[in-house]
Amino acid sequence: MLSFILNNDTIHTDMPPGMTLLDFVRYHKHLTGTKIGCREGDCGACTILVGDHCDDKVNYRSMTSCLMPLSNADGKHIVTIEGINPSSGQLTPVQQAMVEENGTQCGFCTVGFVVSLTGFCLNNNNPSQEAAIASIDGNICRCTGYKSIERASARLINLLNTNQNSASLAFAIEHKIVPSWFADIKDRLAEINASTSERKSIEPIKKYTIVSGGTDLYVQRPEDMVHSVTLNMFNRNSLKEIIEVDGRIEIGAEATVTDMLESPVMNEIFPHLKKHLKLLSSTPIRNMATIAGNLVNASPIGDMTIWFLALDATVVVRNEIQDAELPLRVRTGRDLSVLSKATQPSGNSREIQLRDFYEGYKKLAKSADEIVEKIYFKKPDHCCRFNFEKVSKRTFLDIATVNTAMFLRVEDELIVEAHISAGGVGPIPLYLKNTSSCLLFKLFPFDEETMRELIFILESEISPISDVRGSADYKRLLMKQLFLAHFTELFPAS
Numbered sequence: 001m002l003s004f005i006l007n008n009d010t011i012h013t014d015m016p017p018g019m020t021l022l023d024f025v026r027y028h029k030h031l032t033g034t035k036i037g038c039r040e041g042d043c044g045a046c047t048i049l050v051g052d053h054c055d056d057k058v059n060y061r062s063m064t065s066c067l068m069p070l071s072n073a074d075g076k077h078i079v080t081i082e083g084i085n086p087s088s089g090q091l092t093p094v095q096q097a098m099v100e101e102n103g104t105q106c107g108f109c110t111v112g113f114v115v116s117l118t119g120f121c122l123n124n125n126n127p128s129q130e131a132a133i134a135s136i137d138g139n140i141c142r143c144t145g146y147k148s149i150e151r152a153s154a155r156l157i158n159l160l161n162t163n164q165n166s167a168s169l170a171f172a173i174e175h176k177i178v179p180s181w182f183a184d185i186k187d188r189l190a191e192i193n194a195s196t197s198e199r200k201s202i203e204p205i206k207k208y209t210i211v212s213g214g215t216d217l218y219v220q221r222p223e224d225m226v227h228s229v230t231l232n233m234f235n236r237n238s239l240k241e242i243i244e245v246d247g248r249i250e251i252g253a254e255a256t257v258t259d260m261l262e263s264p265v266m267n268e269i270f271p272h273l274k275k276h277l278k279l280l281s282s283t284p285i286r287n288m289a290t291i292a293g294n295l296v297n298a299s300p301i302g303d304m305t306i307w308f309l310a311l312d313a314t315v316v317v318r319n320e321i322q323d324a325e326l327p328l329r330v331r332t333g334r335d336l337s338v339l340s341k342a343t344q345p346s347g348n349s350r351e352i353q354l355r356d357f358y359e360g361y362k363k364l365a366k367s368a369d370e371i372v373e374k375i376y377f378k379k380p381d382h383c384c385r386f387n388f389e390k391v392s393k394r395t396f397l398d399i400a401t402v403n404t405a406m407f408l409r410v411e412d413e414l415i416v417e418a419h420i421s422a423g424g425v426g427p428i429p430l431y432l433k434n435t436s437s438c439l440l441f442k443l444f445p446f447d448e449e450t451m452r453e454l455i456f457i458l459e460s461e462i463s464p465i466s467d468v469r470g471s472a473d474y475k476r477l478l479m480k481q482l483f484l485a486h487f488t489e490l491f492p493a494s
């Protein structure tokens with residue numbers, strides 16, 4: 001049984017954990033304010049807010065309900081437009097701003113925009129027009145045009161800037177951005193999460209699909225997923241940590257791209273983190289997309305995969321299930337840490353270097369029932385330089401035609417460590433072993449002969465094919481140009 005709060009109602013349901021939250025709210029709860037557009041995470045018509053109780057507050061993030069398994073709602077506060085509408089029948093400040101700036105015509109997209117902007121009001125720590133607009137980067141409007149919606153968001157910024165503490169829930173309630181019952185949600189979630197920890201084992205699981213954010217699975221196999229037995233990973237908060245331990249950076253497999261973006265540890269190491277990660281899809285998808293999902297999906301152009309390959313990262317996998325009887329709540333999510341000792345995983349973990357993780361197209365060096373638990377890499381020191389490049393048909397909200405990352409450790413202009421990755425130029429995400437080795441112990445800037453040698457080796461390691469994203473020749477040329485772009489970025493003064 002799944003338990004969560006939907007708007008102001010506590011829900012206990014036995015509906016299939018694999019069905020989408022969108023179908024649950026529209027067809028089972030008849031909350032038809034949430035719209036169905038693309039069902040592929042692209043349009044934002046189905047945007048809802050997901051509130052997670054942590055650090056003594058509820059953090060709200062926007063997500064696309066069309067790709068979200070119902071099981072990911074377990075223990076959370078789910079907010080649809082019906083949960084935002086004031087009972088008085090008046091408009092919230094977000095809705096009012098949209099009306100006054102003519103931000104809506106047919107209205108099909110409007111709910112998504114209102115929900116995303118409401119989430120922004122609840123979360124913003126630094127209200128700026130740029131951040132408000134970024135919060136609606138996953139919402140598409142086909143008829144109004146964006147200028148009026150941008151003006152509506154500027155009105156909100158004016159409102160938020162009236163108070164230093166505008167990110168607080170109290171401010172949102174006082175200004176009727178959300179209803180007053182939001183104040184009780186924290187305690188209600190705590191109660192739900194405490195009571196479900198007592199649920200006991202009921203059935204062994206033999207065959208299951210591991211699901212995290214669902215942003216790949218629900219695009220690739222939407223029908224299958226509804227009735228699949230799923231091993232839900234997304235709600236395991238203990239696998240979301242991003243920490244520094246003994247000179248290395250460990251990232252829990254269930255950390256999302258947004259978790260990385262907001263991580264102080266990552267921001268300290270990667271000064272261009274925001275610039276790079278904002279190239280990955282939209283805010284709602286980044287709020288759902290996990291590192292494990294990106295790695296295991298094994299797309300040759302997975303952005304996080306290319307990123308971590310150049311950090312020469314190691315993946316930790318574990319076969320936690322074997323034939324053991326597992327409690328239902330493992331199947332539906334939440335942390336294993338609350339289980340009794342007898343049902344704790346046996347700890348058969350092993351480590352695989354990410355560069356050895358891909359054995360062929362979508363073929364991994366792990367078995368289907370091994371979960372990815374975390375990924376780690378050596379903490380870069382002040383001699384290290386890292387760059388990520390991605391070229392897509394559109395700069396934002398698009399998957400890569402070619403992407404690549406480069407990590408260098410440079411001492412007195414001598415390259416003492418080098419790792420280069422390349423996506424979209426082979427059947428798997430590539431670690432360019434020979435090009436990386438060839439860079440070792442070279443002095444930068446290179447002479448012409450060295451550069452020719454490097455390009456020659458690079459070309460021998462890639463094998464792009466022509467497809468909808470570009471011809472093989474174009475991708476080959478692109479990869480060479482991006483290789484050069486790395487040096488321009490990493491050695492700006494040269």
Ligand SMILES: Cc1cc2nc3c(=O)[nH]c(=O)nc-3n(C[C@H](O)[C@H](O)[C@H](O)COP(=O)(O)OP(=O)(O)OC[C@H]3O[C@@H](n4cnc5c(N)ncnc54)[C@H](O)[C@@H]3O)c2cc1C
Binds near residue numbers: 067217289304372397
């Ligand atoms: C609109 C849209 C835009 C996108 N844009 C980009 C983009 O710009 N760049 C990009 O790289 N990707 C993009 N993606 C793809 C996707 O968002 C990412 O690959 C994401 O990281 C997948 O993570 P997830 O948690 O949603 O994976 P899921 O869909 O939950 O799972 C993906 C695969 O990983 C497996 N899996 C998940 N968790 C684990 C685990 N812990 N252990 C073992 N196996 C596991 C699942 O079984 C499945 O095979 C986009 C997707 C959408 C819908």
Ligand code: FES
Binds near residue numbers: 043
């Ligand atoms: S319906 Fe388009 S993003 Fe969900």
Ligand code: FES
Binds near residue numbers: 110142143
């Ligand atoms: S108002 Fe019609 S799609 Fe936006």
